[in-house]
Amino acid sequence: MLAYASRRLALLTVTLLAASMLIFLVTSVLPGNVGRIMLGPFAAQDSVDTLNRQLGLDRPVLERYAVWLAAVVQGDWGRSLHFNAPVLPLVIERLGRSLLLAAVTLAILVPSAVAAGIHAARREGGVFDRTVSLLGLSVRALPEFVTGVVLIVVFGIQLGWLPVQALPPEGAGPVEVLRHLLMPALCLVLVLFAYVFRMTRAGVIEALAADWTRTARLKGLPPSVVVLRHVLRNALLPTIAVLGAQIGWLVGGLVVVETLFRYPGIGTLIQFAATAKDLPLLVGCAVAVTAVFALGNLAADLLAASLDPRIRHGSPRG
Amino acid sequence: MSTPVLELDGVTVSYPRPDGFRGAAVRDVSLAVAPGQALGLAGESGCGKSTLAFAALRHLPRGGRLEAGSVRFLGSDLYALSRSELRGLWGRRMAVVYQNPGGALNPTIPVGEQIAEVYRYHLGLDRAAARDAAIGMLERVRMANPGRVADLYPHELSGGMQQRAVIAMALATDPELLVLDEPTTALDTTVQAEILDLFAALRREFRAALLLVGHNLGVLRRVCDTLAVMYAGEIVEQGPTAALLARPRHPYASALLGCVPDAGRGAREGRLASIPGLPPSPGTAGPGCSFVRRCPIARPAFCGAEHPPLYPQGPGRAARCHFAEETPEPGTGAAVAAGGSAPVPAPGAEAPVLHVSGLSFARGPVEILRDIDLRVAAGETLGLVGESGSGKSTLALLVAGLLAPSGGEIRLDGAALAGRSRRRSTLQRRAVQMVFQSPDTALNPRRRVGRILERPARVLAGLGRAAAREKARALLEDVALPEGLIDSFPVQLSGGQRQRIAIARAFVGEPRLVLLDEPTSALDVSVQAAVLNLLRDLQRRSGAAYLFISHDLAVVRYMADRIAVLYQGELVEEGPAERVFAPPHHPYTEALIAAVPRLDGTSAAAGADEGGDAADGEGQARAAGCVFRRRCAAAGPRCAEPPPWRDLGGGHRIRCWVRPGAGDAAGRAS
Numbered sequence: 005m006l007a008y009a010s011r012r013l014a015l016l017t018v019t020l021l022a023a024s025m026l027i028f029l030v031t032s033v034l035p036g037n038v039g040r041i042m043l044g045p046f047a048a049q050d051s052v053d054t055l056n057r058q059l060g061l062d063r064p065v066l067e068r069y070a071v072w073l074a075a076v077v078q079g080d081w082g083r084s085l086h087f088n089a090p091v092l093p094l095v096i097e098r099l100g101r102s103l104l105l106a107a108v109t110l111a112i113l114v115p116s117a118v119a120a121g122i123h124a125a126r127r128e129g130g131v132f133d134r135t136v137s138l139l140g141l142s143v144r145a146l147p148e149f150v151t152g153v154v155l156i157v158v159f160g161i162q163l164g165w166l167p168v169q170a171l172p173p174e175g176a177g178p179v180e181v182l183r184h185l186l187m188p189a190l191c192l193v194l195v196l197f198a199y200v201f202r203m204t205r206a207g208v209i210e211a212l213a214a215d216w217t218r219t220a221r222l223k224g225l226p227p228s229v230v231v232l233r234h235v236l237r238n239a240l241l242p243t244i245a246v247l248g249a250q251i252g253w254l255v256g257g258l259v260v261v262e263t264l265f266r267y268p269g270i271g272t273l274i275q276f277a278a279t280a281k282d283l284p285l286l287v288g289c290a291v292a293v294t295a296v297f298a299l300g301n302l303a304a305d306l307l308a309a310s311l312d313p314r315i316r317h318g319s320p321r322g
Numbered sequence: 323m324s325t326p327v328l329e330l331d332g333v334t335v336s337y338p339r340p341d342g343f344r345g346a347a348v349r350d351v352s353l354a355v356a357p358g359q360a361l362g363l364a365g366e367s368g369c370g371k372s373t374l375a376f377a378a379l380r381h382l383p384r385g386g387r388l389e390a391g392s393v394r395f396l397g398s399d400l401y402a403l404s405r406s407e408l409r410g411l412w413g414r415r416m417a418v419v420y421q422n423p424g425g426a427l428n429p430t431i432p433v434g435e436q437i438a439e440v441y442r443y444h445l446g447l448d449r450a451a452a453r454d455a456a457i458g459m460l461e462r463v464r465m466a467n468p469g470r471v472a473d474l475y476p477h478e479l480s481g482g483m484q485q486r487a488v489i490a491m492a493l494a495t496d497p498e499l500l501v502l503d504e505p506t507t508a509l510d511t512t513v514q515a516e517i518l519d520l521f522a523a524l525r526r527e528f529r530a531a532l533l534l535v536g537h538n539l540g541v542l543r544r545v546c547d548t549l550a551v552m553y554a555g556e557i558v559e560q561g562p563t564a565a566l567l568a569r570p571r572h573p574y575a576s577a578l579l580g581c582v583p584d585a586g587r588g589a590r591e592g593r594l595a596s597i598p599g600l601p602p603s604p605g606t607a608g609p610g611c612s613f614v615r616r617c618p619i620a621r622p623a624f625c626g627a628e629h630p631p632l633y634p635q636g637p638g639r640a641a642r643c644h645f646a647e648e649t650p651e652p653g654t655g656a657a658v659a660a661g662g663s664a665p666v667p668a669p670g671a672e673a674p675v676l677h678v679s680g681l682s683f684a685r686g687p688v689e690i691l692r693d694i695d696l697r698v699a700a701g702e703t704l705g706l707v708g709e710s711g712s713g714k715s716t717l718a719l720l721v722a723g724l725l726a727p728s729g730g731e732i733r734l735d736g737a738a739l740a741g742r743s744r745r746r747s748t749l750q751r752r753a754v755q756m757v758f759q760s761p762d763t764a765l766n767p768r769r770r771v772g773r774i775l776e777r778p779a780r781v782l783a784g785l786g787r788a789a790a791r792e793k794a795r796a797l798l799e800d801v802a803l804p805e806g807l808i809d810s811f812p813v814q815l816s817g818g819q820r821q822r823i824a825i826a827r828a829f830v831g832e833p834r835l836v837l838l839d840e841p842t843s844a845l846d847v848s849v850q851a852a853v854l855n856l857l858r859d860l861q862r863r864s865g866a867a868y869l870f871i872s873h874d875l876a877v878v879r880y881m882a883d884r885i886a887v888l889y890q891g892e893l894v895e896e897g898p899a900e901r902v903f904a905p906p907h908h909p910y911t912e913a914l915i916a917a918v919p920r921l922d923g924t925s926a927a928a929g930a931d932e933g934g935d936a937a938d939g940e941g942q943a944r945a946a947g948c949v950f951r952r953r954c955a956a957a958g959p960r961c962a963e964p965p966p967w968r969d970l971g972g973g974h975r976i977r978c979w980v981r982p983g984a985g986d987a988a989g990r991a992s
Contacts, residue, residue: 215425222381223440223491224413233439237430312430313475 082284121204140198248304252297332391362546423484434472515917540919561639579652681730705882752831761820818849897974
């Protein structure tokens, strides 16, 4: 396991390095004249040149990348042009909120979707299976601004149970924070539920049909032991991979939900940085989201490896 | 007589069919197994033997239902128990050993823990005590190093070790009934011999009654006291194993025996019998005898209308046949006469079609094949034998150009072949064709038979559309399939028909060399016999050279003119088939031959095979000197050096220091 984890960590470093190169190229080299983009078409050529010099854009690309990377690693993420403040604290504040929302979402999503998937798989083709499959897919087909608005109208306005704004007031207790986050989280759960449910269901159906499940049953083990000890370890592997890949989106891709519930997460910050042509801020956000994405996948891989020895030992499944 | 452990009375099991009706997979079966007795259920796939065995455990697959009859376990009605009462029996008083040990063990849990579960849930032992008990059980099934093995995962064990772990799990609580579902089918012959020896030894230690399901009559012969032969869901004959196999009283049992190739006999000594036609699918049997359409002695009008009961046939024997006394002796039925053939001409000494010299293949640091020299002449069959992991299939893939060798040369009709098939000319690609083990995965399921055959005809033989269709029809006739199948998809065909299509595809471009990689090991014996005969016929007509790979020595003996024995990537013996099968041979060949369970029950234990599961050599460091040294009972100090090839005359050579020894007749070392 240790060997696998260290191999996986080394790979993570390579991934992050490659991603940082890509981010750097896309934001600092490809746009062409960065100073002109930032200052707009009507700025004087002098000030454009000065800004380019200040940003170090007159130097060779590789050198610029090295300087930029060294600064990023040391925590100097540059200054946001719009807020005229260091990028890093800004990104961290927004990222923290996004991670909190993602955590609440996963805390609702994983137990409910996995439990529903197992239950449906154990009675494949039954009423529960068909109902949940159909409902999950129907809801999945609705975009989140529709489900979000419905949630707001029903729970926020008609019933008045939940606050329509996701951002809790200063100094709110954990329960209050949860109450505020419940609706956006539900909105996201509705988007992802069908996906996770179907992966789990398929995985459990396959594992239930496996020869070793028959062995476990014919050993006389109680059904709960068969499912929890024997089936789930194998059945959840694809679900874990899917969840790992969704974490990046859950953290960085929520412009619509954040806007709808007025929740200042990193998704809206990215959108703002892009529209305001605030390149240092955009780069900072991109780096942060990339890191979360890579770490999410790493966590999923390590979890899968802890469940399946064949992944740790690098031998084929089958 | 004491109460039977298991008593089945008129058991009928049905499944839903695609047409909505239910079909009976098992019909009106009655049998009993006494304590300490071993009963064998024999039959081909689809005859209902596994369904019956699992019905005896009350573990029916989805949709399966006990329609009639009763199953009594130690006197109590199994189907009247509650689920939790049943769970108290499963794994404690009745246990199962499965066909595929790799699949029967949970890949994510160490084997020791999987055995320990039985102790924890049935005997209430705590974790540590259960683990100790599991290790003790592993030791009792003769597992080397049980303490270490207990912590390993299934994929870290060889097939034989996995099966030992499954057996340990089954015997953990000393059950009264042990169901063995094809327990050695997925194993190599030498490992199979070890497991069968283990059963023999364990039967003395444990009190379990055995119900052994199998298609290999030699295996059943070795383990079982009594045998029940099943056909189309019914028991058609039962009786003491030795007497039944010596002189079957049901035409099906007799025909089945005639299909079994024998390690002592080659094709020149006589053609294998085969059973024409297919068994009726479950639930479609007519009112009369279910074997009537394939039976050589049937009176169709009578047998097709009157369902035969089990007629008693002397002490302990019964056969479901109206004319049991007319049952032909195995291998003499009408089926054989229909397929009579002239002896195969011995191949001449002309230039070889395939000439492999110094061929090696390595994957990273692991040498899979080392320094292989082989020749195959036109019209000749070279049989390649060895256990799994010996490199047999790798050799075929190298010759086919699907893998590139890391050293050596492959020549076809004298011209060197490029390592990769895409660098070979169309003519060369056409000349070398391959037939794989599983026709299910080798044929594209979304292409009709016509397309499968026409495409190589157009690409390799350069035929036009109409000519290619003509060729496809001609090939179907060559492989004895009706022309109407040309528009079928592979799923609509039986396993034997699919393999015939795969063979027809290989013969599209009039190949010089056909590589046959276990072409019949996925087929039933009766189908296997027909496919083997077809291959002989095609060879006689086309003059193609065959490289025939199999782990089944009897099949190789039947097919091959010459045999090459491969052990861990090295050739250890080569020569004419009858000479390789007669002593003196290489100690490894000796172990292989001794391991084959014979129908006459004469099989000796694998004496040379001291090393147990040493066969899984891949990834292990190769021993210096003789490759077989570590498993060889005859090994001496000289074996630390690589042995030379020794010519025994008549084209027979072996690579060994100790054989032929002083006591062997043909000690002409060169």
